[in-house]
Amino acid sequence: MFGQLTDKLESVFKKLRGTGILTEKNIKDAMRQVRQALLEADVNYKVAKQFVKSVEQKAVGTDVLKSIEPGQQVVKIVHDELVALLGGKAEPLAAIDKSPTVYMVCGLQGSGKTTLVGKLALQAKRKNKKSLMVAADIYRPAAVKQLQVLADSIQVEHFYVEDAGPQKICAEAVKHARKDFIDLVILDTAGRLHTDDELMAELQEIKSAVKPDEILLVADAMTGQDAVNIAREFNERLGLTGVALSKLDGDARGGAALSIRQVAGCPIKLASVGEKLSELEPFHPDRMASRILGMGDIVSLVEKAEETMDMEKAARMQEKLLKSKFDFEDFLEQMGQLKKMGPLDSLLGMIPGMGKAVKNVQINERDMERMVAIIKSMTVEERRNPSIIDGSRKKRIARGSGNSVxxxxxxxxxxxAMQKMIGNIGKMKFPGFPKGVSPFNP
Ligand SMILES: Nc1nc2c(ncn2[C@@H]2O[C@H](COP(=O)(O)OP(=O)(O)O)[C@@H](O)[C@H]2O)c(=O)[nH]1
Ligand SMILES: [Mg+2]
Structure with missing residues (x-):
């Protein structure tokens, strides 16, 4: 989602790094461009102004200008400030440690509440926790049905009381959960098109009736600054414990993500990155900052891999990628694994330096099937050492797989091309970065 912002920032920093000696003027020029890029990404103008001022103050310090690689130092300062802007440390959800823990999900209509309720239930299920999905959005009959269908799809229990108000439904749900030793109650509350007093009053009533451990606002990242204002309003009137940014997979410009913490004053805890119930990630300010700066997010990639493929294979894949010893055998093995992890281009985007490369690569399912067929028609020797594939071997492989030469x-x-790209990434150096910022120079 941060594509444009990342591109702009990369070009500013490239220029900066190219300049051997930095002057205050260089930095000021660069910061003006950074500010412009932030505004274009729909970042709140006060936030953008404060951000740039803070980076500039730190960067103009004599130590930076005198350092061996001033350009790198400035990038590092921007990185650190971005992390701070996004909230510093990751803030986990309230632990599911009593029977029941209660999460209340609120937000405007269409922001992604019901979807998030399903995602949270699935996440709990994967940790062997029993959830109860509660339909407290009673004004649209379709909403109750939607929650039930979602719950059934992941085999989680749902709860609804006919002809009762939302407050009663929620209170009854908690009672039921206590009786049945359910670990987590997730309340799907009603939304409106806009915030209004009636909605807030209803949510406050639910809050005082069930005393939730977590009050999460779902903020639609696609709505930019609106999402930021809504979060502020909800926080002032209801007291949020966290924000879940939804639709981060869309082509939003990123401004909401970058302003919400500062303006609304409450932590972003979750990132919702797709319609599927598995597409939910914990929000990590440092990883997000790295992604925004085009430095990739290997940690999230590996975590994602751990969820869906076995650990050993994931470790081997990472090692091979980094050592650029990646042959067709690995390619074939990973194809199957990757398919389980989600869209290929979004995964590749998490590898440092790959973001740009994959923009020009369209990988669709059918192409993948064809590739697999071709590789399967190769001998093991050919897969391990593709350079031996000459004209006659090509003909044989083509015939065997039902494809053309x-x-x-x-x-x-x-x-x-891919091998070369991976090789380059493995060799990439990120001088001037502290421990842990660059995954390749730890
Ligand atoms: N692309 C994308 N779509 C989402 C995401 N979260 C929710 N949606 C979609 O947004 C629409 C509204 O979601 P829903 O959960 O019904 O919103 P609610 O009215 O707040 O309960 C649905 O079509 C969802 O599939 C997300 O993270 N990414
Ligand atoms: Mg809903």
């Missing part, structure tokens, strides 16, 4: 050539070309 041209397709085989294309795959080999793509594979070489």
């Amino acid at each position: 041209q397709s085989v050539n294309q795959l080999l070309k793509q594979f070489h």
Whole structure:
């Protein structure tokens, strides 16, 4: 989602790094461009102004200007300030440690509340916790039905009381959960098109009836500054414990994510990155900052891998990627694993330096099937050492897989390009970064 902002910032920093000696003027110019990029990404103008001022103050310090790589130092300062802007440390959800723990989910209509309720229930289920999904959005019959369908799809219990008000439904749900030793009650509350007194009063009543451990606002990242204002209002009137940013997978410009913490004054705890119930991530300010600066997010990638594939394979994949010893055997093995993890391009985008590269690579399912067929027609020797594949081997592989020689050539070309790209990434250096910022220079 931060594509444009990342591109702009990368070009500013490239120029800065290219300048051997930095002057105050260089930095001021660069910061003006950073500010512009932030505003274009729909970041709140006060936040953008304060951000740039703070970076400038730190960067103009003599130590930076005299350091060996001043450009890198400035990037590091921007990185650190971004982390601070996004909230510093990751803030986890309230632990599910009593029967029941209660999460209350609120937000405007269409922001993604019901979806988040399902996602939270699935996440709990994966930790062997029993959830109860509660339909307290009673004004639209379809909303109750939607929650039930979602709950059934992940085999989680749902709760609803016919002809009762939302406050009663929630209180009854908690009672039921206590009796049945359910670990987590998740309340799907009603939304409106806009915030209004009636809605706030209803939510406050629910809050005082069930005393939730977590009051989460779902803020639609696609709505930019609106999301920020809504979060502020909800926090003032209801007292939020956290924000879940939804639709971060969309082409939002990122401004909401960057301003919400500062303006609304409450932590972002979750990032919702797709319609599927598995597409929920904890929000990590440092990883998000790295992603925004085009430095990739290997940690999230590996975590995602751990969730869906076995640990050993994940470790091997990472090692091979980094050592750029990646052959067709690995390629084949990973294809199957990757498919389980989600859209390929979004995964590649998390690898440092890959974001840009994959923009020009369209990978669709059918192409993947064809690639797999071609690779399967190779001998083990050919897979391990593709350079031996000459004209006659190509013909044999093409025939065996029901493809043209041209397709085989294309795959080999793509594979070489990928190997080269991976090799370059492995060799990339990030001087001037502290421990842990660059995954390759720990
Ligand atoms: N792309 C994308 N769509 C989402 C996400 N979260 C929710 N949606 C979609 O947004 C629409 C509204 O979501 P819903 O949960 O019904 O919103 P509610 O009215 O707040 O309960 C649905 O079509 C969801 O599939 C997300 O993180 N990414
Ligand atoms: Mg709903």
